[in-house]
Amino acid sequence: MIKTDVIIVGAGPVGLFAVHQLGIKGLKAVLIDNLDKAGGQCIELYPEKPIYDIPAVPECTGRELTERLLEQIKPFKTKLFLNERVNEVKSDKNNWIVKTSNKNEFIAPNIIIAGGVGSFEPRKLSIKETEKFEGKSIFYAVKNKEEFKNKDICIFGGGDSALDWTLELSKFSKITLIHRRDQFRGAQHTINEIKKLEKKGKISIKTPFQLDKIEGDESIKSISIKDDNGKIEKIPTDVVLSFFGLVMKLGPIAEWGLNMDKKTISVNPHNFETNKKGIFAAGDICSYPGKLKLILSGFHEVALASVECFKRARPNEKYRFEFTTSSKTIQDRLGKK
Numbered sequence: 001m002i003k004t005d006v007i008i009v010g011a012g013p014v015g016l017f018a019v020h021q022l023g024i025k026g027l028k029a030v031l032i033d034n035l036d037k038a039g040g041q042c043i044e045l046y047p048e049k050p051i052y053d054i055p056a057v058p059e060c061t062g063r064e065l066t067e068r069l070l071e072q073i074k075p076f077k078t079k080l081f082l083n084e085r086v087n088e089v090k091s092d093k094n095n096w097i098v099k100t101s102n103k104n105e106f107i108a109p110n111i112i113i114a115g116g117v118g119s120f121e122p123r124k125l126s127i128k129e130t131e132k133f134e135g136k137s138i139f140y141a142v143k144n145k146e147e148f149k150n151k152d153i154c155i156f157g158g159g160d161s162a163l164d165w166t167l168e169l170s171k172f173s174k175i176t177l178i179h180r181r182d183q184f185r186g187a188q189h190t191i192n193e194i195k196k197l198e199k200k201g202k203i204s205i206k207t208p209f210q211l212d213k214i215e216g217d218e219s220i221k222s223i224s225i226k227d228d229n230g231k232i233e234k235i236p237t238d239v240v241l242s243f244f245g246l247v248m249k250l251g252p253i254a255e256w257g258l259n260m261d262k263k264t265i266s267v268n269p270h271n272f273e274t275n276k277k278g279i280f281a282a283g284d285i286c287s288y289p290g291k292l293k294l295i296l297s298g299f300h301e302v303a304l305a306s307v308e309c310f311k312r313a314r315p316n317e318k319y320r321f322e323f324t325t326s327s328k329t330i331q332d333r334l335g336k337k
Helices: 013-023 040-044 062-072 128-133 160-169 188-199 251-255 295-313 328-333
Strands: 006-009 029-032 079-081 086-092 095-100 105-108 110-113 119-122 152-156 174-178 203-206 209-216 220-227 232-236 239-242 246-249 264-266 279-281
Touching: 006 013, 006 095, 006 105, 006 295, 013 029, 013 040, 013 062, 013 295, 029 105, 040 062, 086 251, 095 110, 110 295, 128 209, 152 160, 152 232, 160 174, 160 188, 174 209, 188 203, 220 239, 279 295
Parallel strands: 006 029, 006 110, 029 079, 110 279, 152 174, 152 239, 174 203
Antiparallel strands: 086 095, 095 105, 119 246, 209 220, 220 232
């Protein structure tokens, strides 16, 4: 079991900034996220979309904001547990015990839920027989690219993830890229590289096609795809990678006994604590009178929640507010000389 001061659920911008606010107070945290990388909605929904309402930053993309937040929390050496979902939360005296889908267990006096509007889960292929191949021949994310070497791979999707992995895996595997539309949605320079590979015969592109049938016993042997006119093509296949985007689900959080208001969690706006002592919510997932769904608001919420987290994690110490510009203690924690 991993012991820490605060368990943060959600590694989007608000969860990342929570690490900073806790870190400058001398508190340790762990970050748990269902996605395979930090950034939440900023990375998954609008990595290249400009954001204009971050103070002192006239314009940045979702990806740039995530990178800056990760850089900001480097001094705290916080462990990120990615590709994990919180499945169970139970109280233990003044602590909370959290169990995840990867069988990890954590214990802490505080939990901050910064999960946006819920956890992101991959949008799965709609054909029923896909279920028995999931995790064996069908995957919705690439955790270790070495496992996909020297394979016949069919990649479904038309966005950045599908295009990026087509480029990367084509270095050592046979790739067929399949999309239900003729146009791709990814970055133009990536699309240009994809077209170059197709001209060289390094990859095959099939549009507009959709999955029609899968053949195989324990593993996939081939798939059939169908175009808008009903034309069917059969492709020898070892692995299917599907990148149809994400769906947002509240998941097990809905069963924690928290005060839910539709799909949000009601909190005390003084410290953003829920109806459960030591469980806080910040960002889009929390609600209170006058709530604005802005990244800026989430930053404010975790700043105040971190004060209450300190009081629970250090009950024998008095909390002293200090400015980062004048506090030698905070500057030491940030690694500033």
